[in-house]
Amino acid sequence: MPFTIASLVRFEEDIKKSRFEAIAVPVENEQAVKDFLEANKDLTTTHQCWAWKIGHQVRFNDDGEPSGTAGRPILATIEGNELTNVLVLVNRWYGGIKLGTGGLVRAYGGCAGQCLLLAEKIELIEKKKVEFQCQFNEWAIFQYELNSQNIEFEEQYGADGVQVNALLQVHQIEPLALKIQDVTRGREQLKVMEEPADD
Structure with a gap:
């Protein structure tokens, strides 16, 4: 049975002086994704990486981070939690220490995963x-x-x-x-x- 999340949740952590903030939100369609990303544009961030899944449709964005180090790990946590109709946005404020590709994958995926653990899962009724x-x-x-x-x-x-x-x-x-x-x-x-x- 597919699940989504009940409401918006946030999680923040600092990793090697970079601040990461994950925001997970339920979305019904692609327009809701666009509206949310537009409303949460933050010019103070270094990167705003995201992934979403609605039914069988998925999209993700590394927003300037090395390819495959941000959007894909975020998507993997959504799918790993068996969720759909969910958008996870992870903001990063760079703190001066490079994390390397493995570090980035762990940071983005981990932050998104912690955020989704805080969310109340609800059954998505077809x-x-x-x-x-x-x-x-x-x-x-x-x-x-x-x-x-x-x-x-x-x-x-x-x-x-x-x-x-x-x-x-x-x-x-x-x-x-x-x-x-x-x-x-x-x-x-x-x-x-x-x-x-x-x-």
Whole structure:
């Protein structure tokens, strides 16, 4: 089961006079990554290295450190903790002593790892997009059902009824499908859209 982190966490340590600060944050999509990195640009740092993983997508950045010494070790700690939908940014303020490539890998990976140990892990619940149609007189029943389970939905009114798009947790799909068959006496079916939902 994939996990993400509940909220933003920070960890700081000094290694041979360089100060390292790791910030881990949950992210839903690439735009959230860009927004966070933009908001946390710090011109006082020597390097701002980061890595993120969202589903099967991964990216990392060494920000001027020798290739493979910063972004990749940060990503390795995210994957080692079996996390997804997470961005870890590690800021470094250079203190005058070179760490060497092995030292950098340990510093960036270690700082990111310590930061993630502080985070509360939560299960990432997979959601799927679904759609169904119903008649106007049936809509109140479904509206009540969706609201009572805190399901996100949008409805569109057409000439011949209501078209509903919703975002369901996997375990909610079958009960709703049965409810739709029951209420519409088998006239309508719940359609599960194939592409995974972004959020």
